[in-house]
Amino acid sequence: MESIDERICKAALTAYGNLAAESGETVYWRFLNDGSPVLARQAYRLVQKYKISYSADRLYNGFAQNRGRVPGECFLKLLLCAPSWQRLPYLLTLYCDAGLSQQWHDMILSRICARSPYVKLSGQQAQEICDILEQNAPLIPPEVSSGIRFDLGYVAERVF
Numbered sequence: 001m002e003s004i005d006e007r008i009c010k011a012a013l014t015a016y017g018n019l020a021a022e023s024g025e026t027v028y029w030r031f032l033n034d035g036s037p038v039l040a041r042q043a044y045r046l047v048q049k050y051k052i053s054y055s056a057d058r059l060y061n062g063f064a065q066n067r068g069r070v071p072g073e074c075f076l077k078l079l080l081c082a083p084s085w086q087r088l089p090y091l092l093t094l095y096c097d098a099g100l101s102q103q104w105h106d107m108i109l110s111r112i113c114a115r116s117p118y119v120k121l122s123g124q125q126a127q128e129i130c131d132i133l134e135q136n137a138p139l140i141p142p143e144v145s146s147g148i149r150f151d152l153g154y155v156a157e158r159v160f
Helices: 006-032 037-049 056-065 070-080 084-095 102-112 123-135 142-155
Strands: none
Touching (some): 006 037, 006 070, 037 070, 070 084, 070 102, 084 102
């Protein structure tokens, strides 16, 4: 599927998406990491269209490897859509990143505040979130931090 002409490659990726649908997640991942902004965006559209979900850890690492480029933007958008408690440690870390624009900070904050109360977290996951909150206390708004700690009291296996 590699071609010098991005338009041909994009059309081939679209056709592949129409045939493979959600079973094409490996191919979409490859093109999300592609250096071409056109192909990365098209792979992002296909991932969204077929509701493919990758782990928050994988998305965060994809963002870190492609930061400042279009694929990094696609990974960050997908991370914002990951399940709420899985994405939370990564979003808290990104919220404290001064290198992101105010627009990204606002979107990240809105997704930090959107947490599902119908999830059970292990004590280890809850502790990881608490550690991030403590390490970045001056950068995270107190009402956000206290809201997360309150919610952890209900969703974590052990009470904080």
